[in-house]
Amino acid sequence: MLSVVHGSVRREAFAELSSFRMELYAAMPRRADALFELVDAVLCAGGPVVSLPELSLETVHRRGHGAMYDALAQGRLDVSRLRWTLAGLRLPRGTDRQISIALDVTPWPRPDAECSPDRLHCHRPCRCDGVRQTIPGWPYQVAAGLGGGRTSWTGVLDAVRLGPTDDATEVTAAQIRDLLDRLRQAGQWREGDPEVLFVLDSGYDIVRLTWLLREVPVRLLGRIRADRVMHHPPGHRKGPTKGRQPRHGEAFRLADAATHHAPAQESTSAHDRFGAVVARCWGRLHPKLDRRGSWASHEGELPIIEGTLVHLEVEYLPGNRDPKPLWLWHSVPDADSHDVDRLWRIFLRRFDIEHTFRFFKQVLGLTRPRLRTPAQADRWVWLIIAAYTQLRLARPLADDLRRPWEKPLTQEQLTPTRVRRGYPRIRRILGTPTREPKATRPGPGRPPGRTTTPAPRHPVGKHPHKRETPRP
Numbered sequence: 001m002l003s004v005v006h007g008s009v010r011r012e013a014f015a016e017l018s019s020f021r022m023e024l025y026a027a028m029p030r031r032a033d034a035l036f037e038l039v040d041a042v043l044c045a046g047g048p049v050v051s052l053p054e055l056s057l058e059t060v061h062r063r064g065h066g067a068m069y070d071a072l073a074q075g076r077l078d079v080s081r082l083r084w085t086l087a088g089l090r091l092p093r094g095t096d097r098q099i100s101i102a103l104d105v106t107p108w109p110r111p112d113a114e115c116s117p118d119r120l121h122c123h124r125p126c127r128c129d130g131v132r133q134t135i136p137g138w139p140y141q142v143a144a145g146l147g148g149g150r151t152s153w154t155g156v157l158d159a160v161r162l163g164p165t166d167d168a169t170e171v172t173a174a175q176i177r178d179l180l181d182r183l184r185q186a187g188q189w190r191e192g193d194p195e196v197l198f199v200l201d202s203g204y205d206i207v208r209l210t211w212l213l214r215e216v217p218v219r220l221l222g223r224i225r226a227d228r229v230m231h232h233p234p235g236h237r238k239g240p241t242k243g244r245q246p247r248h249g250e251a252f253r254l255a256d257a258a259t260h261h262a263p264a265q266e267s268t269s270a271h272d273r274f275g276a277v278v279a280r281c282w283g284r285l286h287p288k289l290d291r292r293g294s295w296a297s298h299e300g301e302l303p304i305i306e307g308t309l310v311h312l313e314v315e316y317l318p319g320n321r322d323p324k325p326l327w328l329w330h331s332v333p334d335a336d337s338h339d340v341d342r343l344w345r346i347f348l349r350r351f352d353i354e355h356t357f358r359f360f361k362q363v364l365g366l367t368r369p370r371l372r373t374p375a376q377a378d379r380w381v382w383l384i385i386a387a388y389t390q391l392r393l394a395r396p397l398a399d400d401l402r403r404p405w406e407k408p409l410t411q412e413q414l415t416p417t418r419v420r421r422g423y424p425r426i427r428r429i430l431g432t433p434t435r436e437p438k439a440t441r442p443g444p445g446r447p448p449g450r451t452t453t454p455a456p457r458h459p460v461g462k463h464p465h466k467r468e469t470p471r472p
Contacts, residue, residue: 013396016089018430020393023085024386025433031075033434034067035383040432042364042387044424049365060427062437072369072376079382083158086389087182092155094148099189100197100346101157101179102144102353103172103204106360108367108377109137115455118163118374123203136460138377141172143179144353146199146346152355152415153392156385161378164461169205169294173212180218195219199350207287208294210331211305220331221347226324228254230285230309247304248288254309254327263311264335274323275315279344283308283335306333312344359416360384372455391419398422 028035041055049055056065093099107122113136121134139162145155160175162168180196183189189196200206200222210220232249253259263280271277289295289302310328317323328347332338360366366384371377398419400409409418 009396013393014429017390017393017397017426020085020089020389021430022433024082027078027081027085029076029078031067031071033437034063034071035075035077035379036432036434037061037063038068038071039383039387039390040427042384043390043420044427048363049368052365052369060424060432062434067437072371072379075379077379077382079378082382082386084182084186086155086157086385087179087188088186089155089389089393091145091157091188092147092151092153093145094346096194098194098197099183100146100199100349102146102154102199102350103141103175104201104350104353104357105139105141105162105203106357107135107137107139108381109135111136113370113372114457116372116374117458118161119458119460120162120164121460138374140381141168141175142353142357143175144356146349146352148349151352152359153395154352154356155392156356156388159381159385161374161381167294169208169212172204173209176209176213176218177216180216197221197346199347201350205294206329206331207289207305207307210307210329211303213331218331220329221343222329223347224254224327224329226254226327228287228327230254230287233284233286233306248286252282252285252309254311254325265340267339267341269341271314273318277315277344278313279310279340280313281308281310281330281335281340281343284333285309307331308333308335308338310340310343356388360388363417363420364388388416391416391423394423394426395419397426399425 024039025032025036037060038055041058041061042049044058044060045055052068053065055061056063056068061068091099105122107124109122109124110116110119113119118138119136120139122137122139124133124135141160141162142156143158145157147153158175158179160171162171176198180189183196195217197219198221200209200220202223202225204222206220206222206224213220230252232252234246234249251259260282264283265279265281267279269277269279284306285308286304286306289305291298291302295302308330310330312326312328314323314326328344330338330343364384364387366381369377369380371380395414396411398414399422400411400414400418401421402408402418409415
């Protein structure tokens with residue numbers, strides 16, 4: 001009976017992977033053969049991708065390195081069609097079938113590419129002293145579905161490059177709306193299902209996002225600074241005189257425990273990595289907004305945006321690090337309507353997307369090519385997403401081809417690296433929709449003399465919209 005079930009799962013996985021490959025090929029209206037074989041070369045390479053032209057030496061890439069560069073420069077990829085295809089695939093879900101999606105930005109460093117436009121000062125941690133530094137490059141905001149347990153797999157659904165003139169908060173709100181619309185039309189989310197939860201790390205203006213998405217059936221959970229000041233709902237005006245009712249109540253200073261009243265919920269549990277974990281939450285709290293930054297152009301009176309604050313206190317951190325205060329903002333103001341213990345566990349799952357970024361860059365070579373234009377970079381990013389999606393779909397089909405010094409893993413424990421190691425076998429069974437390359441003859445080569453003009457230089461852009469930084 002188990003073998004029959006196992007065979008049924010393999011057949012379904014094979015059909016889904018084959019269908020995705022055909023959809024991917026159909027989403028390439030120009031230079032489809034070269035682009036598709038480039039994806040196969042990324043998946044079938046014997047080790048990490050360290051050089052773009054060396055991918056043309058792979059057996060599955062039957063064209064030359066010139067065709068590869070031409071495909072990235074002149075090819076076309078229907079990103080909209082690919083987004084709809086990703087939304088229709090099986091998504092990682094929690095035990096309660098809740099859809100949780102992580103949003104985060106990963107930079108493509110391009111510090112010396114003066115001829116490449118639309119570069120920004122991207123944030124990245126400095127390994128020397130731990131101080132956050134910036135580096136010129138292209139920032140990409142990725143949305144990925146999260147599972148319910150500890151894993152290195154995520155379901156990448158979307159990627160958007162942030163430009164110099166973009167308001168990052170508005171771009172994030174638009175990305176969430178579009179993604180939810182695709183999930184709804186793909187049947188992944190229906191009316192009456194739990195609202196889709198988007199999990200964000202610090203750096204996002206989650207309070208403003210809550211306001212921009214107030215009419216969208218989503219929930220937001222993100223980390224906020226530990227020095228913020230919130231306010232309780234206002235009470236009635238005190239004193240015998242009449243006047244305007246107050247807008248803000250008593251201050252709730254995150255860094256001052258004396259201002260914290262009894263929490264609405266408190267949970268104590270044990271974690272294998274953090275020891276004893278105490279989570280507390282307070283509802284109906286809001287920040288005092290100032291008419292500056294992103295709120296400077298707001299028409300009318302500044303809104304009151306209420307949410308739930310979650311404070312997480314752990315016994316210790318891995319690596320003997322000192323635990324720092326961790327505060328989360330949940331866009332649902334009613335603190336009694338959700339499980340506080342479940343909220344912080346979902347937030348921990350957000351770090352699974354870091355494993356995806358590391359795999360993209362260290363193994364699949366996301367930032368290896370030295371492409372000049374942002375359009376070429378966007379094309380390469382989506383090819384890497386398509387390659388990773390094939391690995392995720394091929395997981396039930398892969399065997400554990402471990403090295404002698406590696407521990408054996410079950411089918412459910414296979415990592416993306418282990419699945420990629422066995423993907424050439426799967427690819428031989430799947431076949432390829434690409435056509436045989438045509439025989440060509442060498443070209444005349446570069447004509448004598450100078451035939452080009454120096455490429456224009458582009459300065460590193462800056463965001464014209466500053467994020468809102470409310471103060472007490």
